Amino acid sequence: xxxxxxxxxxxxxxxxxxxxxxxxxxxxxxxxxxxxxxxxxxxxxxxxxxxxxxxxxxxxxxxxxxxxxxxxxxxxxxxxxxxxxxxxxxxxxxxxxxxxxxxx
Amino acid sequence: xxxxxxxxxxxxxxxxxxxxxxxxxxxxxxxxxxxxxxxxxxxxxxxxxxxxxxxxxxxxxxxxxxxxxxxxxxxxxxxxxxxxxxxxxxxxxxxxxxxxxxxxxxxxxxxxxxxxxxxxxxxxxxxxxxxxxxxxxxxxxxxxxxxxxxxxxxx
Numbered sequence: 001x002x003x004x005x006x007x008x009x010x011x012x013x014x015x016x017x018x019x020x021x022x023x024x025x026x027x028x029x030x031x032x033x034x035x036x037x038x039x040x041x042x043x044x045x046x047x048x049x050x051x052x053x054x055x056x057x058x059x060x061x062x063x064x065x066x067x068x069x070x071x072x073x074x075x076x077x078x079x080x081x082x083x084x085x086x087x088x089x090x091x092x093x094x095x096x097x098x099x100x101x102x103x104x
Numbered sequence: 105x106x107x108x109x110x111x112x113x114x115x116x117x118x119x120x121x122x123x124x125x126x127x128x129x130x131x132x133x134x135x136x137x138x139x140x141x142x143x144x145x146x147x148x149x150x151x152x153x154x155x156x157x158x159x160x161x162x163x164x165x166x167x168x169x170x171x172x173x174x175x176x177x178x179x180x181x182x183x184x185x186x187x188x189x190x191x192x193x194x195x196x197x198x199x200x201x202x203x204x205x206x207x208x209x210x211x212x213x214x215x216x217x218x219x220x221x222x223x224x225x226x227x228x229x230x231x232x233x234x235x236x237x238x239x240x241x242x243x244x245x246x247x248x249x250x251x252x253x254x255x256x257x258x259x
Contacts, residue, residue, distance in 0.1 A: 015218065028226075030204055046142065057217045063145035065200055065208035065226050067181045073222030074211070 002097040009085045009103040016079035016103050018050065020072045020087050028064030045070060048089045052079050052103075079103055140197065140210045150234075153199060153207040162236055162245035165190060170235050170248040176227065179252040185222040186235040188244070193219030195238040202231035227252045 003023035010017050022045065029042025048060040048070075057076050079085075081103050088098035144156030154162075171185035186196050196219065197210035208225045219237070227233075232247045 026226075028205075046145075052215070055215050057213070057215045059212040059214075060209055060221075061140055061142075061145065062209045063205050063207055065203050065205060067224040067226050071183075071222070071224045073185075073220075074213070075218045075220050076216050077218055078216040 002091075002095055005087060005089075005097065005099040007085060007087055007099055007101040009079075009083075009101055011079075011081050011103060012075075014077060016052070016076045016083070016085075018074055018076060018085055020048075020050070022048075022070045022072070022089055022097075024068070024070060024089070024091065026064065026066055026068045026070060030064070042092060045089045045091045048072065048087065050074070050085065050087045052076055052085055053083050054086075140207065144210075145207050146205060147207060148205065150199065150201050150206045153205075154236075157197065157207070157210070157236070159236065159238065159243045162243040165237070165244035165246060168235050168237050168244060168246035170233060170246055172233055172248055172250050174249075175251045175253065177253050179227040179229070179254055181224050182227050182233075182250060182252070183222070183224050184233060186220070186237075188219035188235075188237045188239070190219065190237060190239040190244060192240040193237055194240075196221050197236040198223070198225060199234040199236065200225060200227050200231055201234060203228050 006021040008019045024045050025043055027040050027043040031040045033040050042064060044064045045062050050058040058074055083103045084100060085103060086098060086100045090096045140157040144153050147153040147156045167189045169187050172182060176182045184198060195212050198208045199206045200208055211221045227250060230251045232249050234245055234247045237244045
């Protein structure tokens with residue numbers, strides 16, 4: 001089971017500043033294991049979706065070029081304190097994870 | 105009445121086929137709506153990645169700002185921030201030109217999300233980081249060189 005994400009959403013003026021830290025190895029499938037010399041199988045997040053109060057605000061596609069434990073920051077105008085922010089990801093093995101927080 | 109029945113049946117099988125395709129992972133729900141196809145992420149060259157995203161030729165724009173270090177000590181973690189002040193920015197893609205698979209990530213922005221994304225990427229070697237911004241059906245771009253002292257894609 002995938003590890004939980006850390007999501008922080010704070011208001012700055014009329015804009016919500018949302019920061020997400022996902023827990024994921026993000027293996028590209030091109031790296032070799034130092035001991036065995038075998039390629040480490042690809043294991044990375046392919047899609048991230050974010051919603052505010054159920055309405056989509058961001059959809060991201062990712063490749064293996066995103067760093068391990070991906071960080072994502074974005075800004076949503078018109079969000080208010082107390083709004084519910086949900087972020088979900090799906091990886092190339094079909095594993096998925098959704099976490100929520102409220103704008104503070 | 106028979107005609108109506110035919111249509112209902114047709115509609116049902118059509119929807120069924122889509123559901124099966126989604127279940128089989130052939131098309132994932134978000135990709136049906138927007139964004140670069142998965143093949144673009146597997147493209148091995150900048151030209152192929154651009155073609156894979158199906159975007160028209162991009163024009164250089166000073167309204168896109170890429171914030172990234174001039175010199176990255178560790179290519180495995182290069183913080184990159186892209187902000188676009190172009191009105192109607194609807195998508196931002198980040199490309200590391202010399203990576204084995206240059207397209208790193210693309211972001212579709214909607215519903216009040218501003219032309220700004222911040223993330224961390226891997227870079228195999230010193231290269232230009234390119235931001236592609238889609239706004240109002242047009243494509244804009246900006247680049248910034250990042251020098252990498254230790255690559256983050258090898259083993």
